[in-house]
Amino acid sequence: MVMYLGRCVEKGTKDQIFNNPRHPYTQALLSATPRLNPDDRRERIKLTGELPSPLNPPPGCAFNARCRRRFGPCTQLQPQLKDYGGQLVACFAVDQDENPQKSTPDGALPVPWPGASLPPWIKPGAYAYCRSLCHALRAFFVDYPKK
Known part of the structure; x- marks a missing residue:
């Protein structure tokens, strides 16, 4: 370790x-x-x-x-x-x-679910960053001790 x-x-x-x-x-x-x-x-x-x-x-x-x-x-x-x-x-x-992050043949970013589309102003890497942020927030609220 x-x-x-x-x-x-x-x-x-x-x-x-x-x-x-x-x-x-x-x-x-x-x-x-x-x-x-x-x-x-x-x-x-x-x-x-x-x-x-x-x-x-x-x-x-x-x-x-x-x-x-x-x-x-x-x-x-x-x-x-x-x-x-x-x-x-x-x-x-x-x-x-x-x-x-795999791009489509025309260079478009992957989408979070089939049929979804991303706005043209989203930069490469933004989706992966937002996804990791969502996972961290979910982990925080699941693991956060209830008082």
Whole structure:
């Protein structure tokens, strides 16, 4: 299990984590480890940005301030662990890699249900962003303790 600021960002077998790190933090962490074989070279991922306070973590993904793959939902929503072939990863960028937004032959965006249409002012990626926001809101209201 790989944790960042007290949150699990990736979980899998030793082979999954070391041979196929998927979360950007895991990739950066493993790129910093020394190699026994000098011919086994990897790109060194140097993290930039401010290290957030564990007492006051940022909104959204805890790693978003230092992540080179950060985009829209990362700064606002906390990603949940998702299963990718037995490897659990909490990352919107990995989800986007695994479930790319498929466009129609004419380049139109996919629609939320058959027969629906999207207004022409909606930009690529907006549907996926709104869908993830809806899932986060639903999870908040389902999990929010009733008083």
